[in-house]
Amino acid sequence: MTYKVDLNCDMGESFGAYKMGNDEEILDYVTSANIACGFHAGDPTTMRKTVKLALEKNVGIGAHPGLQDLVGFGRRNLALSPQEAYDLVVYQIGALSGFVKAEGGQLQHVKAHGALYNMAVKDAALSEAIAEAVYQIDPELVLFGLSGSEIVTAGNKIGLRTANEVFSDRTYQQDGSLTPRSQNNALITDSQIAINQVIRMVKEHKVATVDQTDASLQADTICIHGDGIQALDFAIQISKSLKEADIDVVKVREFV
């Protein structure tokens, strides 16, 4: 039996004169790119360049819509209504689609960013609004969401293909949720432990939790962080380790 998993990374987060990330290098090791759409990061020029790069490197292109909070990088929770979330997701997917069309490509997926992603994890109404926005734009798009979260449930319910996302560098709790960053044991800093966790999630659908038990979860796509010097090294290492463990790293559209 062959195992398959997608490697995704946030991209296109530069803004005007401000540079962020190592997009060009990271794109050699991931299979899906979540491209910022101008609300929490990114701007039209950056979007065009990033779409072009992703197409050249044959990486699956995703819209990465976020809250309209540039100074907060879309990371601060905002009490928006499901309707407002629907509207800003349609807007941002549309904007990115413009560049994808102009460059002759095809949009593969949508992944909500930062606080929008996190708020939706346990909020069914918000998740359904996001899923509906994606579906209304194009029912062939793949919706990314935290493995087992309301986003995935909402996507499946409306008829979208979904990708359960897992994190290599975060610990999990007994219920399959991520340990909050506010806790000491939230992060995995040893890259070998991180990689082993991911391999087990892909092959056995299981993860050891901070409570010394196993939680079950589905792993369709693994989130790689794109910022910092380390990011590239880790992308190379995880990509290599997955292949050595007989896990094919392929675009999510090919297997979900």
Next chain:
Amino acid sequence: MTYKVDLNCDMGESFGAYKMGNDEEILDYVTSANIACGFHAGDPTTMRKTVKLALEKNVGIGAHPGLQDLVGFGRRNLALSPQEAYDLVVYQIGALSGFVKAEGGQLQHVKAHGALYNMAVKDAALSEAIAEAVYQIDPELVLFGLSGSEIVTAGNKIGLRTANEVFSDRTYQQDGSLTPRSQNNALITDSQIAINQVIRMVKEHKVATVDQTDASLQADTICIHGDGIQALDFAIQISKSLKEADIDVVKVREFV
């Protein structure tokens, strides 16, 4: 012989708690709506509502991209490069297309807004960047531009259908350009004179200029201003007068 002309109006210019225009009423009298895309005016929620209204009233939907200058309403010239113009036009057409797709409609046209429109009138490079953005997104879109301007030339050159736009309430100069607003005789305030000017432009392709000569020009679409109480009255009056003069008021897509 039957004459045909399109009536277009800027729409969807509200922003958050700020209301502008009488969109719902005006939509009963125009055939094409230029919908703001969030840069100089408009926001995702307003865009969704305006697209829905336009579809219900069977009005042709256009993207109305502008400069990213909300406080200046996109009316102040900005020294942006053709590449930057291309990028922000792709972005904004894409964003509006998202709502059009989500509502099950089809985008008809693109009209640049305010300073972007005005700067392009005599700037071939800028006009070509705008035309290319439109063409790359969808070669079936109709590009609006001031009658006889570089925008129309650029649109024709790249292979787009174009609509020559005329103004009922503005006077013209010998070369067919608009008299600058800074001059006393720039505006026509008598609505009957305005309507007669338009009828002659449609039927005879001619306009009397401020220099007492006639200038030749093509009139495919007439710009109606949507703001103020008067706007609605004028829309009703011009619509009625055109029909009485045997000029069919129809969506631009049907005849250009």
Next chain:
Amino acid sequence: MTYKVDLNCDMGESFGAYKMGNDEEILDYVTSANIACGFHAGDPTTMRKTVKLALEKNVGIGAHPGLQDLVGFGRRNLALSPQEAYDLVVYQIGALSGFVKAEGGQLQHVKAHGALYNMAVKDAALSEAIAEAVYQIDPELVLFGLSGSEIVTAGNKIGLRTANEVFSDRTYQQDGSLTPRSQNNALITDSQIAINQVIRMVKEHKVATVDQTDASLQADTICIHGDGIQALDFAIQISKSLKEADIDVVKVREFV
């Protein structure tokens, strides 16, 4: 004995081409103006004009800092840190102070806007951050806050003069807090009842609650809503009724 109360109103909420409120008329009936500072509403030109108008009409000028959420008018809760709140309050008070200085006036007070005001009501850390920002800019400023809230407590603690704010058109709960807008009985629509409630609050420091009991509260300043046609009528009516009830309507700085 003479009773005193201040009447405050939000002002300067126009933005670029977008007009909001009847500032010039309302200024004839209120004693304190809370002027938007460009984050949730307002822009530099509007701020200058509003400061000038308030000075001409001898109305106390207040900075009205809000969240950086123009499309949401600063009404949506945002999970910002106390430090971020401090920073945006300093910024906005500073910006408004620029216009007050340029026009030769003096800043009287600070009142947080919308979600920032509401979030601070029960959040001591956020209230302390706001109070500290005000104090660091100028310890002579008066800090407005919901009567009995954490904002008032924080202001008093750091050594600021504070103004307990009451609402004429809102009902109160047994603990002195406002009935949430989500409940049916949150609003008082009968203007006579609204005025009587306010008079009793000023004279007896009491308000009848939705639970048929009395709650105690201090009433230094009454909030008037500035938008809508009704706003002006109500401002006139409450101003007249307060005077008839032997309550002097005076700038808050003169008595707190």
Next chain:
Amino acid sequence: MTYKVDLNCDMGESFGAYKMGNDEEILDYVTSANIACGFHAGDPTTMRKTVKLALEKNVGIGAHPGLQDLVGFGRRNLALSPQEAYDLVVYQIGALSGFVKAEGGQLQHVKAHGALYNMAVKDAALSEAIAEAVYQIDPELVLFGLSGSEIVTAGNKIGLRTANEVFSDRTYQQDGSLTPRSQNNALITDSQIAINQVIRMVKEHKVATVDQTDASLQADTICIHGDGIQALDFAIQISKSLKEADIDVVKVREFV
């Protein structure tokens, strides 16, 4: 005789998650810091931190107001009116003054940024609007402007102290203006030539032009670019060379 000159550098240009410049290190070698005010760059948190740093290092603090064009970093010309320029300069000086007051410091100067600076060089009306904004906020402030430009003229005319700014790494034309960047010979890349040019400007009030003649100009303050790795090295080198040439590097307020 002792010569004196000020070294200034743009600072506080980071924005939210986006980092720019080496402020902390550069501050050890300059005497005046031009701090971005949130329109073209900077945000409230960055402003607070930068003001604090500058005070700790005893560097003169300046407001660095720019156009509201974050994505263009305030570098693109915008057709704003003198009144609009006045308003946004008052706003931004006010905002920065808030942090300076809160940290117990004193504002020393104002230098317009990017396109606002460049447009004002030959535009008397725009320069007068900027000078008036500075004067109205505080007539003790020093106004920076390109040596011999309309900004300096306007500042002197209204009664402000002014600082004539020169550039070490740019060539000059016969009329004392900078060679436009569009020309091949606009930049000086040899740091020793750059330093010699500056020393001559300070001591002899002269600069060799690209036309092989000398132009006369006043040099009160030298602009150092703060971005890039080289920036720090050059700051160290020029600071050292000036001292060796018996030129005291001191805050502009001490000698203009």
